[in-house]
Amino acid sequence: MFSGAQLSLYPMTDDFVGVILSALGALDPYRPQFRIETDDLSTLVVGPPELLFPAMRDLFVAAASGGVHCVLSATVSRGCPGSPDDDICTPLSGIGADRPLEDRMRDARSTVAAAETTGQAVAAQFSLYPLGADGHMDEIWGCIDFLKSSGVFDREKNFCTKLRGDAGPVFATLSEAFLRFGAPEGHVALDMTVSANSPTPVA
Amino acid sequence: MFSGAQLSLYPMTDDFVGVILSALGALDPYRPQFRIETDDLSTLVVGPPELLFPAMRDLFVAAASGGVHCVLSATVSRGCPGSPDDDICTPLSGIGADRPLEDRMRDARSTVAAAETTGQAVAAQFSLYPLGADGHMDEIWGCIDFLKSSGVFDREKNFCTKLRGDAGPVFATLSEAFLRFGAPEGHVALDMTVSANSPTPVA
Numbered sequence: 001m002f003s004g005a006q007l008s009l010y011p012m013t014d015d016f017v018g019v020i021l022s023a024l025g026a027l028d029p030y031r032p033q034f035r036i037e038t039d040d041l042s043t044l045v046v047g048p049p050e051l052l053f054p055a056m057r058d059l060f061v062a063a064a065s066g067g068v069h070c071v072l073s074a075t076v077s078r079g080c081p082g083s084p085d086d087d088i089c090t091p092l093s094g095i096g097a098d099r100p101l102e103d104r105m106r107d108a109r110s111t112v113a114a115a116e117t118t119g120q121a122v123a124a125q126f127s128l129y130p131l132g133a134d135g136h137m138d139e140i141w142g143c144i145d146f147l148k149s150s151g152v153f154d155r156e157k158n159f160c161t162k163l164r165g166d167a168g169p170v171f172a173t174l175s176e177a178f179l180r181f182g183a184p185e186g187h188v189a190l191d192m193t194v195s196a197n198s199p200t201p202v203a
Numbered sequence: 204m205f206s207g208a209q210l211s212l213y214p215m216t217d218d219f220v221g222v223i224l225s226a227l228g229a230l231d232p233y234r235p236q237f238r239i240e241t242d243d244l245s246t247l248v249v250g251p252p253e254l255l256f257p258a259m260r261d262l263f264v265a266a267a268s269g270g271v272h273c274v275l276s277a278t279v280s281r282g283c284p285g286s287p288d289d290d291i292c293t294p295l296s297g298i299g300a301d302r303p304l305e306d307r308m309r310d311a312r313s314t315v316a317a318a319e320t321t322g323q324a325v326a327a328q329f330s331l332y333p334l335g336a337d338g339h340m341d342e343i344w345g346c347i348d349f350l351k352s353s354g355v356f357d358r359e360k361n362f363c364t365k366l367r368g369d370a371g372p373v374f375a376t377l378s379e380a381f382l383r384f385g386a387p388e389g390h391v392a393l394d395m396t397v398s399a400n401s402p403t404p405v406a
Contacts, residue, residue, distance in 0.1 A: 006328070006362050008396060010274055016215040017402065040403035041328050041396055044361055071213055073276045075330055075394055077362040081340055125209070125244050127278055129332045129392060136334055137284055158247055159209050159280045159392070189332060189362070191278055191394040193211060193244055199220065200243035 001185060003089040004035075004046035007056060007074035009063055019070070023063035030055040035088055047088055049078050053175035056194075061120045061167050064196035072194045076178055079187045098184040101142040108146045108176035115172035123154070123202075124170050125162040126192035130182030143181040147173065164202075170194070204388065206292040207238075207249035210259060210277035212266055222273070226266035233258040238291055250291055252281050256378035259397075264323045264370050267399035279381055279393045301387040304341070308349040311379035315353050318375035326357070326405075327373050328365040329395035333385030346384040350376065367405075373397070 011019035027036070027045075034047035034055070045055060053076075060072040078089075099107075128143055130136040144161060147153050150173045152165035163170050174192055182188035214222035230239070230248075237250035237258070248258060256279075263275040281292075302310075331346055333339040347364060350356050353376045355368035366373050377395055385391035 002361075004361060006360065008274070008276075010213040010215060012213060012215060012217075012219040014215075014217045016272065039360075039365075040401045040405060041326055041365065041398055042360075046361070069219070071211070071276075073211075073274075073396065075362050080362060123244055127392065127394070129334060131332060131334065131339055157209065157242075157245075158205075158207060158249065159278050159283060162242075162244065189330065191330070193276065195244055198243045202243060 001049075001079050001089055002046070003049040003052065003078040004044060005052050005056065005074045005076040006042040006044055007059075007072060008042045009059065010071040010073065011063060012069040012071075019063055019066065019068055023059055026058040026062035027055055029058075033088070048090065049179055050175070052076055053171045053178070057118070057167055057171035060122070060194055060196070061118050064120055064122070067197055069197045069199065070195070074192050076190045076192065077188070078178070079185055080189075081187055101138070104180040105142060105146040108180050109149055111176055112150050112152070112169050112172045115169045117166040117168040120167040120196060121165070122167045122170050122194050122196045123162065123164045123198070124174065124192060124194040125157060125160040126174055126177070126190055127160045128177055128181060129189040129191075131187040131189065139181045143177050147177065167194075167196075204252075204282050204292055205249070206252040206255065206281040207247060208255050208259065208277045208279040209245040209247055210262075210275060211245045212262065213274040213276065214266060215272040215274075222266055222269065222271055226262055229261040229265035230258055232261075236291070251293065252382055253378070255279055256374045256381070260321070260370055260374035263325070263397055263399070264321050267323055267325070270400055272400045272402065273398070275397045277395050279395065280391070281381070282388055282390045283392075284390055304345040307383040308345060311349045311383050312352055314379055315355070315372050315375045318372045320369040320371040323370040323399060324368070325370045325373050325397050325399045326365065326367045326401070327377065327395060327397040328360060328363040329377055329380070329393055330363045331380055331384060332392040332394075334390040334392065339385075342384045346380050350380065370397075370399075
């Protein structure tokens with residue numbers, strides 16, 4: 001299976017280059033297990049699916065820690081038929097996406113409940129796309145049920161679900177949605193936006 | 204059919220609020236045909252599918268015209284089973300997504316060739332998700348063939364396709380990909396990133 005993310009970091013400041021460069025060190029612990037490539041639009045990280053969201057969490061918390069309004073936007077994918085298998089992407093342990101939907105919802109809740117907090121408040125929204133499968137809406141509804149009991153559920157919006165809370169459980173929730181819903185060896189994509197320090201009042 | 208977009212504009216400047224507010228006027232001509240709602244993460248526009256990309260083009264060109272590095276990120280959707288039909292979304296004319304793949308590729312190319320230029324250079328990348336359908340990769344490969352002959356194709360990347368050129372044909376290409384590929388009444392989502400004035404050298 002091939003898994004990875006195209007991610008972009010947007011600090012809303014004249015010094016956006018400085019903020020991005022100083023946050024990149026947060027990826028250092030992950031570099032031995034990732035292939036990383038950057039161009040003018042995004043950074044590709046390819047590696048084990050369980051490490052994608054922890055890496056993005058650490059990068060984003062580092063960028064937001066200075067108080068600047070920052071957004072992380074990413075397209076995350078596993079099992080894309082257009083990409084070759086890659087040993088670097090082998091899951092560290094069984095993802096468990098082949099178990100009954102109810103079991104997966106319970107495991108996802110447990111993982112989020114155990115997530116460490118970071119001290120960084122964030123808002124996030126994301127869409128999950130289980131591709132090439134009948135019954136894709138069953139997986140989406142099951143995932144939404146999990147989200148509603150995740151402790152960081154904010155609201156349903158058109159085309160996406162919104163989360164709010166500490167970056168620790170929020171990124172854990174995004175990771176669980178990505179890992180546990182959709183066919184185990186299927187093609188699953190997730191697009192997400194995470195924001196911190198926005199001056200817009202919370203509705 | 205329900206169609207719309209969750210869009211966000213990210214100007215990389217201390218004055219990001221000013222840039223966003225001054226660009227919003229570009230949406231005025233579209234307001235009579237759209238429902239528009241904003242929160243701290245994104246702006247929802249709901250309306251006819253053919254007008255979504257022209258509206259985003261005009262908004263983005265207005266924001267980028269001052270020379271600031273700006274990014275527009277959006278999740279665009281049509282036919283989402285979770286959303287009710289809405290008269291405001293009725294296509295202005297037949298989308299033509301029920302015609303053979305070869306015909307749709309040709310029509311898409313013609314539309315892009317006729318797109319007016321704006322004078323604003325952009326880079327973009329996007330992913331197309333035809334959901335709940337067998338053969339979703341056939342539609343994706345057909346769309347990629349169209350993209351390669353669109354005149355604004357830059358390269359294939361993992362999980363997405365990159366475009367480069369004037370905002371006119373680039374947004375027209377994104378619109379054609381969204382309107383003409385995937386089942387006519389099916390659930391199709393597209394996630395996209397458009398960037399202007401990046402200081403990162405073009406590879």
